[in-house]
Amino acid sequence: MKKYFLIIAVFVSAISLKAQKVDLNQKKVDAILAKMTLEEKVGQMTQITLGVVGTQTDGEINPEALKDAIIKHKVGSILNVTNHALTVDQWHNLLTKIADEAKNTRLKIPVLYGLDGIHGQTYTLESTLFPQNIGMAATRNLELAKAVTKVAAKELRASGVRWNFATVLDCGRQPLWSRFPETYGEDVFIGKTMGAAVIKAYEEDGLNKTTAVASCMKHFLGYSASRNGKDRTPIYLPEIEMREYYLPQFREAVKAGASSVMINSSIINGMPVHASKYLLTDILRKELGFNGVAVSDWEDIKRVYAWHHVASTPREAVAMCVNAGVDMSMVPSDFTFYDLLIEAVQKKEVSMARIDEAVKRILMLKMKLGLFDNPYPEENAKANFGKAEYQTLALDAAHEAMTLLKNQDNVLPLSKSKKYLVVGPGAQSISALNGCWSYTWQGKEEQWYPKDSKTILQTIKEKVGEKNVLTTTAKGFESPENFDADALTKSAKNADAIILCLGENAYAESPGNIADLALDENQQLLAKAAIATGKPIILVLTEGRPRFITNIEPKINGILMAYWSGKKTAEAIADVLFGDYNPNGKLPFSYPRSSGEIVLYDRKPAEDIREVFNDDVHTGYNPLFAFGTGLSYTNFTYSNLKLSTKNLTGDNNLQVSVMVSNTGKMDGKQTVELYSRDLYASISPDMKRLRAFQKIDLKAGESKTVSFTLNKNDLAFVNTSLKTVTEAGAFKVMIGDLSDEFQYK
Ligand code: BGC
Numbered sequence: 001m002k003k004y005f006l007i008i009a010v011f012v013s014a015i016s017l018k019a020q021k022v023d024l025n026q027k028k029v030d031a032i033l034a035k036m037t038l039e040e041k042v043g044q045m046t047q048i049t050l051g052v053v054g055t056q057t058d059g060e061i062n063p064e065a066l067k068d069a070i071i072k073h074k075v076g077s078i079l080n081v082t083n084h085a086l087t088v089d090q091w092h093n094l095l096t097k098i099a100d101e102a103k104n105t106r107l108k109i110p111v112l113y114g115l116d117g118i119h120g121q122t123y124t125l126e127s128t129l130f131p132q133n134i135g136m137a138a139t140r141n142l143e144l145a146k147a148v149t150k151v152a153a154k155e156l157r158a159s160g161v162r163w164n165f166a167t168v169l170d171c172g173r174q175p176l177w178s179r180f181p182e183t184y185g186e187d188v189f190i191g192k193t194m195g196a197a198v199i200k201a202y203e204e205d206g207l208n209k210t211t212a213v214a215s216c217m218k219h220f221l222g223y224s225a226s227r228n229g230k231d232r233t234p235i236y237l238p239e240i241e242m243r244e245y246y247l248p249q250f251r252e253a254v255k256a257g258a259s260s261v262m263i264n265s266s267i268i269n270g271m272p273v274h275a276s277k278y279l280l281t282d283i284l285r286k287e288l289g290f291n292g293v294a295v296s297d298w299e300d301i302k303r304v305y306a307w308h309h310v311a312s313t314p315r316e317a318v319a320m321c322v323n324a325g326v327d328m329s330m331v332p333s334d335f336t337f338y339d340l341l342i343e344a345v346q347k348k349e350v351s352m353a354r355i356d357e358a359v360k361r362i363l364m365l366k367m368k369l370g371l372f373d374n375p376y377p378e379e380n381a382k383a384n385f386g387k388a389e390y391q392t393l394a395l396d397a398a399h400e401a402m403t404l405l406k407n408q409d410n411v412l413p414l415s416k417s418k419k420y421l422v423v424g425p426g427a428q429s430i431s432a433l434n435g436c437w438s439y440t441w442q443g444k445e446e447q448w449y450p451k452d453s454k455t456i457l458q459t460i461k462e463k464v465g466e467k468n469v470l471t472t473t474a475k476g477f478e479s480p481e482n483f484d485a486d487a488l489t490k491s492a493k494n495a496d497a498i499i500l501c502l503g504e505n506a507y508a509e510s511p512g513n514i515a516d517l518a519l520d521e522n523q524q525l526l527a528k529a530a531i532a533t534g535k536p537i538i539l540v541l542t543e544g545r546p547r548f549i550t551n552i553e554p555k556i557n558g559i560l561m562a563y564w565s566g567k568k569t570a571e572a573i574a575d576v577l578f579g580d581y582n583p584n585g586k587l588p589f590s591y592p593r594s595s596g597e598i599v600l601y602d603r604k605p606a607e608d609i610r611e612v613f614n615d616d617v618h619t620g621y622n623p624l625f626a627f628g629t630g631l632s633y634t635n636f637t638y639s640n641l642k643l644s645t646k647n648l649t650g651d652n653n654l655q656v657s658v659m660v661s662n663t664g665k666m667d668g669k670q671t672v673e674l675y676s677r678d679l680y681a682s683i684s685p686d687m688k689r690l691r692a693f694q695k696i697d698l699k700a701g702e703s704k705t706v707s708f709t710l711n712k713n714d715l716a717f718v719n720t721s722l723k724t725v726t727e728a729g730a731f732k733v734m735i736g737d738l739s740d741e742f743q744y745k
Contacts (some may be wrong), residue, residue, distance in 0.1 A: 017351040027370070029363045033356060035107060038479040041359045042351045043074025044109065044321075047295065048330035053098075054082045059090035061097045062473070070101045070111065070660050072333045075327060076362060079114040081166075082118035084448050085123045088159050088385050092377040095160040098179055099375040099500030110375035112294040112366055114163035114216075114295075118182060118437035119566055120148070120394075125439065126450050128155065128390040128445035128567055132435055132544065133194075135401035136561035136725040137184040137531045137588035138630070140671040142197045148397050149201035151390050158385035160377025162207070162369045165213045165262060167198045169249040170219060173600060176229025178512030181435055181544030181564055183224060185588025186600050186627065191249040191692045196256040203257050203300075208370035210381035214259035219297060221279055222246045223264035231510040242268075242395060242684075243718040259365055262291040263326060265407045271319075275311070276408040280325030285593045293361045295328040296321065300628045301337060327358035330506045364620045393569070398565040400669070403585035404631040406559040409534055411497075413579025413633060417470050417530035418442055418496040420460065421535075424526060425472040426542045427457045435544050436508030437563030443506030446476070453567060456540065457572035458502050470495055477505035483522040484528035492533040499577070500530050500556075506564070512544070517595060519547045531555040540573055550624055561587065579633065584669040584695075586630035601627035602686040621687070628673060628690075633699060634664030638672075638736030654742065657707040658735045662698035671695045673704045679731040679741075682719055688734065691715070712744060 008015055033041075053065045059079070069075045078098060086094070093688040096115060120138075121127035128138070129149040139145070145615070149167075156164050172183030172193050184191040187193070195217075202215035221225050221244055225235045237246070250261075261284065264273040274296055284290050296419045304310050304317035311317035318340040321329070344350045366372060399687060405410070414420070428433045430446045430453045439448035461469045470491045474481040481487070502523045518524070530537050531552065538558040542565075560583070575581035592598045599607050599621060610617045637660075644655035660672055677686040678685035692708045710733075712726040719725050729745050 002462045021270065023365045025364060029360055029367055032107060032109065032363055033360060038345055038355070038361070040074050040107065041355050042338055042345070043361050044076035044362050045328050045341065045355070046073065046075050046335065047077035047079055047114070047328050047330045047332055048075055048335075049080045051080070051082050052333060053078065058082050059083060059094055059488060061094060066097065066101050067086060069608045070098070071104060071339050074105065075108065075111070077112045077114060079330065079674055081123045083440065085125045087125050088382060090242040090547070091124060091159040091161070095377045097598070100403060102367070102375060109363070109372035110366055111160050112163055112362070112369070112371065114158065114165055114470050115161050115436055116182060116426050117152045117156045118163045118166050118168070120152050121159060122437040122439065124155060124159045124385070125448065126386055128394050129434055129438055130394055130397045130567070131401040131563060131565040132181040133184050134172065134181045134544065134588060135372070135565045136397065137194060138563065138585035138639045139191050139397065140190070140586055140693050141400055142194060144397055144400060145194050146197050147393055149198045150211065151393060153202050154211050154381070154384035155386070157210050157378070158214050158381045158383075161213070162371065163216070163491040164202060165216045165218065166202075167195055167215065168218045169195045169253055169512060170224035171246050172224060173245065174224060174226060174229050174590065175545050175592060175598065176514065176517060177224055177226055177545070178509060179224065180508060181650035186590065187555055187588065187602070187690050188245055188248050190588060192252040195249045195572045196252040199253045199258045203259060207259065208373070208379050208433050210331070210384065214365060216262050216295070217253045217258045218252055218258040219264040220250055220284060221264055221273060222268050224268060226266065227410045230513045232459055234264050234270070237268050239653060239722055240718050240720065243722055243724070249282070250284075252485065254288045254290045258292060259368070260295060261290060262297050263300065265297045267308055272300075272308045272310055275304050275317070275320040275324050275327055276301050277324040291361070293327050293365050294325055296326050296330050298330050298332060300332070301326065303363045314347070315344055319344040322350050322354060322358070327361050332637045334353065346698045355599065390470070394566055395568040397565050398568040398579050399575065400563045401563055401585050402560075402572050402581070402583045403561040403587050403629070404576065404583040405551070405561050405587070405591070405625045405629055406556065408557045409595040411557040412538065413539070414497065414577050416464050416466070416578055419470065419494060420464065420470070420497055420499050421487050421488070421491050421495035422457050422460055422472045422501065422502035423530065424474050425473070425477045425479075425505070425523065426503050426540065427471060427482070428455045428475045429454060429477040429505065429567035431543045432477050432503060433562070433564060433569035434566055435506045435513070438506060440507050441454050442511060448565070449526065454570040456570045456573055459570040460499065460577070463574050463578045473536065476703070485525055488526065488529050489533060492530070492535055495535060497536040498530045498533065499538050499540060501540045501542065502527065503541045504545070504547065509542070517546065517548050517592070519549060525737055526742070527552040538577065540571065540577075541580055546589065546595065548594060549590070550593045561585070582633045582666050582668045583629065584627050584632060584671070586671050586673075587625055587629070590621075591621065591625035591628045591629070593624045597622065599623065602689050606684065606689055610666050610688065623737055632664070632668045632670065634662050634666040634668040636668070636670045636698070637661050637663050638738050640705070641738040641740055643733065645744055648742055648744045649709060651673040655707055656709045656710060656733055657705050658704055658738065660698065661703040665700050667697070667699045669695060669697050672735060674708050675734040676710070677734070678715060678717065678727070680733060681717065681727050681729065683717070685717065715744060
């Protein structure tokens with residue numbers, strides 16, 4: 001008994017210590033705020049890009065420009081790189097100069113530096129890059145997602161950076177969108193559970209620790225729902241849809257402790273989100289209870305005037321956005337925001353109370369990050385950079401992302417003693433395995449990648465020996481040799497099978513806009529030439545979004561979706577192709593057949609129906625590959641689906657269990673997914689919704705029982721009054737090929 005009292009006492013005092021600390025921080029913040037002038041306050045709300053204070057030489061600071069920014073304009077935050085990633089030491093030098101300059105200000109308020117560490121620490125040379133979010137979603141492994149996030153946090157912090165502009169919580173329901181690879185795919189449940197796990201992983205050690213960074217929820221709200229699929233273009237989003245598919249990820253991330261949020265650059269129903277008090281204050285602050293820093297996205301306050309024409313002057317745009325709830329402006333290339341906000345306050349267009357609220361949040365974040373105690377890059381954090389174990393983790397993550405979409409007549413795994421022709425632009429490309437935010441923003445410049453990064457061609461040679469590998473390819477995605485169909489036809493004569501590496505080279509944001517999801521014509525021609533040889537073909541896709549392969553798929557024997565899976569993508573691909581790793585990734589989106597058939601798995605019933613002369617044809621959900629597809633080299637069977645009750649009532653729980661057996665010959669991992677369907681509801685219910693998943697290991701011949709606990713909240717939906725409700729009635733629960741029904745009252 002005594003022992004329990006002791007545990008409780010320690011627990012209670014830990015909580016009250018934490019509360020005292022927050023209180024103390026609050027007092028310190030209030031004391032600083034009381035001394036600040038309007039200019040100093042507005043300076044804190046101003047964020048500029050490194051280019052403003054940098055020089056032509058990457059990593060070098062222009063001392064005059066730095067003085068102008070920090071002393072004259074009192075800038076509180078800087079972001080970005082000038083061109084490409086820097087070494088840890090270059091970062092330390094640069095950030096030390098910035099911290100030194102901040103010491104010359106009247107109140108010595110430290111500068112907060114922010115970077116985009118999107119799939120690992122993007123902007124430090126030799127950092128470890130992991131799969132993009134889309135690949136992490138395929139792993140369905142929350143612990144793995146947390147583990148890679150902690151490495152990203154350590155490598156950022158080791159570089160002296162304490163604020164990361166990640167993670168992207170935008171729901172990937174528009175596959176054309178060029179930021180699709182940054183999303184966790186089309187499903188809300190994966191997005192909210194993995195997103196929240198990642199936010200927690202960034203911050204849970206405590207922001208003053210060298211293993212944590214402040215995270216950022218991006219991009220509030222609905223950014224991914226662009227109508228035409230182009231980046232930063234108008235969104236039309238009814239609130240019922242917004243609340244059902246786009247808001248839950250942010251709600252969970254706030255609960256997980258996110259310190260900051262970045263705003264959606266675009267307009268929703270005509271309203272710039274940056275200027276929407278409804279979204280930024282009523283929903284984000286009041287409803288979700290978010291208390292951290294809201295930062296604008298790149299130039300987006302200016303664009304409320306310049307692009308969206310909702311404000312008729314740049315100053316009006318500044319006032320609108322700050323009044324709506326933006327705390328910090330990523331201006332980022334000049335000081336106009338600083339000048340205009342001062343004017344707006346003087347003209348009483350923005351209240352001092354609103355300025356104080358924003359500045360308090362910014363100072364509080366700096367306080368929690370320990371910047372007031374030590375504004376310099378932490379020497380002892382450097383030890384956390386580039387540990388050997390990160391490479392192992394990168395391989396684990398890439399392995400678990402690999403998603404086997406097709407394996408006709410068990411063409412895979414391939415024998416190691418045959419001859420292979422490796423073709424296609426992905427074969428000797430590093431950038432097409434990593435994608436956006438890889439040592440540069442676009443990720444295309446291979447000279448900045450670690451020298452030990454491998455290509456698919458290399459790792460295949462390592463598996464089967466140089467003499468067993470033929471190729472017609474050259475380095476770099478765009479090289480003309482990579483598309484030489486005649487060379488392919490000739491070389492194929494001497495090969496037993498063709499490994500066709502197609503997909504997308506790296507791109508980020510608007511430069512990744514495309515007019516069509518069709519694969520580039522030169523890749524299609526290459527695929528057709530490969531098909532014409534009559535040899536077995538294995539297609540390896542390294543791509544950030546689903547490019548149509550419908551016309552070639554029937555003649556392809558095996559298809560491996562590798563996404564952009566970071567440093568160890570090539571190793572993971574070869575391991576899967578040659579049977580050294582049993583694939584277990586599951587597709588986090590519906591791979592569409594064609595532009596007229598982009599239907600998501602959680603569609604409405606009517607989306608499955610084609611009405612032909614009064615006859616309803618139930619076509620069903622018919623993508624090329626369904627959400628959740630992911631083959632294994634072993635077989636998993638499901639049996640014994642059991643529900644603890646057929647009548648779920650009130651707030652009670654329903655236990656669902658199922659037996660999963662590995663009936664094949666190889667050990668493997670399997671993600672057991674539980675879906676539900678509300679059979680009839682006051683609005684047309686979704687056909688299927690993922691409600692829970694668990695990833696398990698099963699040895700060949702082994703069986704395990706997997707249990708899930710559901711309650712009414714897991715079955716809820718947003719109704720026409722915009723309330724999240726669970727209505728009484730019949731529900732179906734589905735796991736694997738099994739299903740059962742129950743009633744909720
Ligand atoms: C992107 C953000 C990013 C910011 C800073 C913007 O263009 O939309 O996601 O955090 O740039 O690099």
